Amino acid sequence: MELDKMDENDWKYHGEGNKSLVVSHVQHPRVLRLLKYPAEDSENPPQTAEQAYRQIQNIVDFSSNVMSSLLGEKFIHSGEVVKLPLEFVRQLSIKVQHQRPAWRCDKVMDIYSGCALCLPNLTSPALHQPTHTPPLCIEIKPKCGFLPSPKHVSKDIKTKVCRYCMHQHYKVANGKWKRRSFYCPLDLFSGNRQRMHFAIRHLIEEPQNNFKVFKGGQCIYSSKEGSDESPDMNSLLHHLRPYFLHTNNRMNSHVTSKAVLNDFIQVLVNALLSSGGGDGSVVADRQAEGRGFCEASIFNKERIRHGSRGLPSDSVLFRILQTQMLDTLDIEGLYPLYRQVEQHLQDFPKERTRLQIEGPYNEAFLEKLQKCPSENDGSVEYAVAKVHQYRVAMTAKDCSIMVALVPSSEEEEDNESLSSQRQLRDFRPPAFSYSASILDLDPKPFDSIPRQLRLDQKIVSCYLRTGGALPKGPVREKEDCTLLFHPM
Template structure:
């Protein structure tokens, strides 16, 4: 018999977190069917246009874009289309070992309305302002809770999980970037975006995290990247103990959070400086599993940068290119003529690869650790030894938030890119001007 979650079941699901598209709820009830599971509940934009809120699956151009990608185009609803995208596009690229596509289960409207009421006080204010739970949906995605090992948190050894949003791990080198935006070849997108977020009051301070360090395959640089994430987690790092959040997004002061977190680590890592050892453990997992190598390959499908891709987009939608019109007859417009002369199939591939890369740049990586005793039976998981304490840990990793990026947001992606670059160039210009005037002393650059 097919499972349907009703209003009476809502109390068994607890708010875990959310992204731009979904709420994540973890199961807290007693049913073996859902033990160690989460659900992803779709959201709908507040005060959106009909185009944003209508329940169509794919647009006309998206149907053309993904026509050769499994059953995405024939999916009866958005939830199944997203699941097919993960199965048909992301799993072949990332590997089935590291991706859980989930299964769709039915829900009642009463269940979704109850979830919305119960989670309201736990959601960040900015998320509440932007979107509601989509109470018109008829299904949610059921997945394993990757913050715990199977069998749930109540059995066996404790489990500690780090969730990292790596972001883009390379610098673009495309010849299609405008000459005045050459700074993109030297500064990471993450670093530049931090400046804009600070101006918009979306972050309280600039993070020193550098994605290039995390993707470097150098132990020292990986440790530096992880330490920077712990210093300023923002929405790029969270840590769970047996499925419960113990670091990141807790709303307390940084000192209180890190002190409480180190107390938790003392029962997990047998060393006084547990945080340092935990950072080393995460680094060893990243190196041994090779997960970021795969992710970087997919990110690099974006070969020509959004400043090139936007021209292919206008050809696909059969519109005059707004960028070429803006440039007019100046020297830069000539560099884009080659993009407008290629067959439409090549334009489709350019945009498709860009959107797949965008998924890889915006996903999260969950890495879980569980202590193993010497007399434990052979584990199904890979094992990592922490040299400083001689402890052994089972380790597993999964990518999450592998959402399909909408084709109709290509103009938005381009405009955001330009806004990010311009805000960063402005900041650099202010610093250079201050330095030239001899007033840089005492100027807070954030780096």
């Protein structure tokens, strides 16, 4: 990328979240991730160019020195900070404005610092040889996959119903989404294929900001925010069909939609359980049974036909869950330690640097959180280590997984020629090369912790007021999850 020859016409709007806007290059597999800030500050940027550069460098350092070590290097692409011509950024911001969803326009793209994060475009992977059939990339924001320990929480419901399921009631009550999603992260993280299948089916039904599908780098399936309509499942099936043209032991152009969806989900489950490019050796996640079920999940656990060995220890889900579980105290148990650190910093402002409250996110930071004593000895070092652990866990609870499915070349030849020889062969599931990456690994600010506590209280009280009183699903019984599932 020649930074002095940047042309806004080479870039197009790709997506955005709460704090960054992403544009992709029209030819090269690259994206630029630009910071956003509140629209009311648009005339008056909240930070200088140097501060913005530092913020993005902190993101790179946090991802490459801290999260990469916890989650596994093979899943992480930390990218690099780039300095862009201001005129290019200004033109880009004008160009993408009309494509931005209205509900994200309470924030504007930073056009003043000229800094951005340059990353590989994870929706245009170049796995193996180039293929005719574009890769499918599936983005999942799985959210928190475990229940907190009863030791630290004041409301019993938090040990029974997971945060995501409770939060759904709060989001619907506050108009963020029109309908509740019946996705439950505990099902996705269970390692049990039936439960994972069920969880993904519900992500597809109500994707919200937790599920997107890209084909050849274009988003072909996502929730339309603020819209009453469900996303167009028929259009998704239309896109997926050519990738899943065999069923009942036959290459078949009359595959039912249900079979296409089933195969798609099954391939996705395989990818999530695979080693993500490691040597394939698997140690089962033995703690899985203890994590159990969320009482709000509409998965019918009596239907489980196959026991689970839990998540393979080198799978992307296992690594994310382990990192999320660095939150051992829950926000309620953590908050007093946060206050202790805050008080210490008020008394000794210079300690902020030594304790690495805002970084630098280097090996010493990682060591601080990894060498945390197991018992609270009352020291500020213990409190800081727990706060650091909590912030890292928050990042892991808010990251996304991008699974890339590239049809293997043999499969493609089969699809293209519909060879009769292939029709006579025994059934095997569609062949894809998988890869998984983790995105959005930004550090969460130290001072976001009080907001976490307030939000937690609001979510729980809203659930107890509304959701807890309702039947588990307003119109559904616990669902029969075996209908769509055929064992591997």
